[in-house]
Amino acid sequence: xxxxxxxxxxxxxxxxxxxxxxxxxxxxxxxxxxxxxxxxxxxxxxxxxxxxxxxxxxxxxxxxxxxxxxxxxxxxxxxxxxxxxxxxxxxxxxxxxxxxxxxxxxxxxxxxxxxxxxxxxxxxxxxxxxxxxxxxxxxxxxxxxxxxxxxxxxxxxxxxxxxxxxxxxxxxxxxxxxxxxxxxxxxxxxxxxxxxxxxxxxxxxxxxxxxxxxxxxxxxxxxxxxxxxxxxxxxxxxxxxxxxxxx
Numbered sequence: 158x159x160x161x162x163x164x165x166x167x168x169x170x171x172x173x174x175x176x177x178x179x180x181x182x183x184x185x186x187x188x189x190x191x192x193x194x195x196x197x198x199x200x201x202x203x204x205x206x207x208x209x210x211x212x213x214x215x216x217x218x219x220x221x222x223x224x225x226x227x228x229x230x231x232x233x234x235x236x237x238x239x240x241x242x243x244x245x246x247x248x249x250x251x252x253x254x255x256x257x258x259x260x261x262x263x264x265x266x267x268x269x270x271x272x273x274x275x276x277x278x279x280x281x282x283x284x285x286x287x288x289x290x291x292x293x294x295x296x297x298x299x300x301x302x303x304x305x306x307x308x309x310x311x312x313x314x315x316x317x318x319x320x321x322x323x324x325x326x327x328x329x330x331x332x333x334x335x336x337x338x339x340x341x342x343x344x345x346x347x348x349x350x351x352x353x354x355x356x357x358x359x360x361x362x363x364x365x366x367x368x369x370x371x372x373x374x375x376x377x378x379x380x381x382x383x384x385x386x387x388x389x390x391x392x393x394x395x396x397x398x399x400x401x402x403x404x
Contacts, residue, residue, distance in 0.1 A: 158297070158298055159298060160186050160190075160294055160295070160298050160300065161186075161189075161190050163294045163297065163298055164186060164187055164190040164191055164294060165190050165191075167191055167266050168191060168192040168193060169191070169192065169193040169194075169263065169264055169265070169266065170187055170191045170193070170194055170264065170266045170267075170268055171194075171195050171196075171197055171255070171259035171262070171264035171266065171267045171268070172184050172187055172194065172195070172196045172197065172267075172268055172269070172270075173197060173199075173252060173255050173267060173268070173269040173270075173291060174196035174197055174198050174212055174216075174223070174270075175198070175208065175212065175270070176198065176208050176209070176210075176211035176212030176213075176214075176215055176316070177208075177211075177270065177316065177319060177321075177322065178270075178302070178305055178306060178309060178316050178317065178319050178321075179270030179271070179272050179295060179302070179305055180196075180269065180270030181215045181270075181309065181314050181316040182270070182295075182305045182308060182309045182312070182314065182316075183268065183269075183270045183294060183295060184196050184215065184216070184219060184221055185219055185309075185312050185314060186294075187268070188219050188220070188221055194221060194222065195221075195222040195223070195224060195259070195262060195264065196212070196216055196221050196222065196223045196224070197223075197224050197226060197255045197258060197259060197267075198212045198223060198224070198225050198226065199226045199228065199251040199254055199255055200225055200226065200227045200228070201227075201228050201229065201230035201231075201251070202229060202230060202231055202325070202337050202340050202341075203230055203247065203324040203325050203326045203340065204324060204325070205325060205344045205347070205348075206344070207348070208322070209225070211316065211319070214315070215314065215315075215316060218314070218315075224258065224262075226254050226255060226258055228250075228251075228254055230247060230250065230251070231335060231336070231337055233246070233250060236250065236335075237334060237335050237336075238334060239326070239329060239330075239331055239332065239333055239334055239335050240331060240332070241331045242281070243326065243331065244281040244282060244326075244327075245281035245282070245284055245285055247324075247326070248281065248282035248285035248286075249284075249285040249288060249289070252267075252269075252282075252285050252286060252288075252289040252291055253289060255267060256289050256290070256291070266292065267289070267290070267291045267292070268291065268292040268293065268294050269286060269291050269292075269293055270293075270295060271283070271286065271293035271295060271296045272293075272295040272296055272300055272301060272302050272305055273295065273296050273298075273299045273300055273301050274301045274302040274303070275296065275302075306318065320356055320357040321357075323359075325340045325343055325344055326340070327359075327361075328340075328343050328359060328360060328361045328362060329343075329361075329362050330361075330362065330363060333362070339362070342393040342394065343360050343362070343393075345393055346360050346367070346389050346390065346392075346393040346394070347359075347360050349389045350369075350386065350389060353378075353382050353385055353386075354378065354382075355371060355375060355378065355379075357371070357372050357375075358370060358371040358372070358375070366394065366396055366399075367390055367393075367394045367396055367399065368399060368402060369386065369390075369398075369399055369400075369401045369402065370401065370402045370403070371401045371402075371403070372403070373403050375401075376401060379401045383398055384398075386398045
C-alpha cells in the first residue's frame with residue numbers, strides 16, 4: 158500500500174509530531190492527502206527548546222495547524238525515578254496526552270512517524286503506540302528512513318538531513334533520578350557545543366561527570382576546540398574537558 162492510499166482513507170487525522178525527520182515528512186504527506194490535519198507537539202523537560210522551534214518551523218512551512226501540549230513529565234515519580242522502563246512509561250504518558258487532546262478536538266485517528274527501519278524490539282515506545290491505538294503509516298507502508306530523507310529533500314523540508322536525536326533523559330544513566338536542573342545543564346552545554354560546529358554528539362552523565370560522545374570523524378575538531386570545550390564543561394559541570402568517545 159502506498160502512503161497516499163493509506164492516508165487517503167482518513168479525512169481527519171492528528172499527527173503526533175516531534176519536528177524530526179519522520180514526523181515532518183508524515184505531516185507533509187498528511188497535509189496533501191487528508192482534508193483536516195492537526196499536529197500535536199508534547200513539550201516536557203525532556204525536549205530541548207530547539208526541537209519545539211523546529212516543530213514550529215516545519216508547521217509554518219507546511220501551513221499546518223500545530224498544538225503544543227505542555228506537561229511536566231517529572232511530576233510523574235515513576236518516570237523521574239529513571240528505571241530501565243522509563244522510556245515506555247514516558248511514551249505512554251505523552252501519547253496518552255496527545256490522544257486525549259486530539260479526541261477533544263474531534264480526531265478519532267492519531268498517527269506517528271515510526272518508519273520501517275525502526276526495530277520493534279529496540280523501541281520501547283512501540284508498545285505505548287499500540288496501547289494508545291496510534292497508527293504508524295510509514296512503517297505500515299514499508300517506508301524506510303533513507304526513503305524519508307530522500308523524499309523530504311525533494312519536498313524541501315529542512316529536516317531532511319537532521320541528525321537523529323534522543324531526548325535529554327537518555328543522557329542520564331538508569332537508576333539516577335532525573336532532575337530538571339540536570340536536564341537544563343545538559344541542554345545548555347549541548348547548545349554551546351553545537352554552536353562550535355558539532356552536529357551529531359551527546360553529553361552524557363556518568364556518576365555525575367560528563368562524557369562527550371561524538372562521531373569518529375569529529376575527533377580532529379574536538380582536539381581543535383579543546384579549550385572551548387573545557388570551558389563549557391567547567392561552566393556546567395565543574396569538570397575539565399574529557400577525551401571524546403565514539404557514540
